[in-house]
Amino acid sequence: MKKLTFAALIIAIAVSAFAGDVVKRGAAISPDAKAITIAQVMETPDAYRKKPVVVEGTVASVCTNMGCWMQLDSVRVTFKDYGFFVPTDSKGMTVRAEGVVKVKTLSKEEADHLEGEGAKLNRNADGTAKEVTFVANGVELRK
Numbered sequence: 001m002k003k004l005t006f007a008a009l010i011i012a013i014a015v016s017a018f019a020g021d022v023v024k025r026g027a028a029i030s031p032d033a034k035a036i037t038i039a040q041v042m043e044t045p046d047a048y049r050k051k052p053v054v055v056e057g058t059v060a061s062v063c064t065n066m067g068c069w070m071q072l073d074s075v076r077v078t079f080k081d082y083g084f085f086v087p088t089d090s091k092g093m094t095v096r097a098e099g100v101v102k103v104k105t106l107s108k109e110e111a112d113h114l115e116g117e118g119a120k121l122n123r124n125a126d127g128t129a130k131e132v133t134f135v136a137n138g139v140e141l142r143k
Contacts, residue, residue: 041134059091059093074120
């Protein structure tokens with residue numbers, strides 16, 4: 001009986017080690033959803049504002065305070081209703097996220113705040129910034 005319990009413990013540890021390779025946050029991502037590129041999002045952001053899509057990429061930067069956003073190329077990814085965050089050490093991880101695109105103008109104060117957390121923005125002369133963001137309802141991160 002002890003050998004069986006020990007074997008079960010070893011199997012559980014091995015399985016949990018492999019499960020640790022993927023960090024999941026928020027809602028489950030549809031396994032058969034076809035991903036689009038960040039370049040496609042940037043070409044026609046309005047086309048992806050209503051229906052959820054999946055994007056994939058590498059985390060270029062992440063909020064250093066709480067993990068409340070991450071950046072994929074030139075698109076900042078936030079999380080629906082601030083319902084979840086990602087690890088603050090996610091930079092360099094590959095990501096698969098499902099959500100919708102938003103386009104908005106940030107005030108100078110909002111842009112200053114985000115740059116203070118590590119975001120990279122293209123600022124206008126008055127300090128504001130037009131931003132294409134992706135609001136994710138689910139995220140999967142891999143090392």
